[in-house]
Amino acid sequence: MASELAERLRLALDLYEAGEALMLARLRREHPDESEQQIELRLRSWLATRPGAEHGDGVGRPRPAPPEVE
Secondary structure: OHHHHHHHHHHHHHHHHHHHHHHHHHHHHHOOOOOHHHHHHHHHHHHHHOOOOEOEOOOOOOOOOOOOOO
């Protein structure tokens, strides 16, 4: 069971990396004159505000993170 869960996590992470690589390629194609730093900023901005995930990918209402415990 644990190995199956680990494999599913690896697959999810691989899919995330593939999606990010595809978006980077798209941004480079759409903005060929921009530097890698500018493209990276565009990617980070998209990840933070993409349609349908303005508050993250979790289900439910957004709520503030709990305070850090020292």
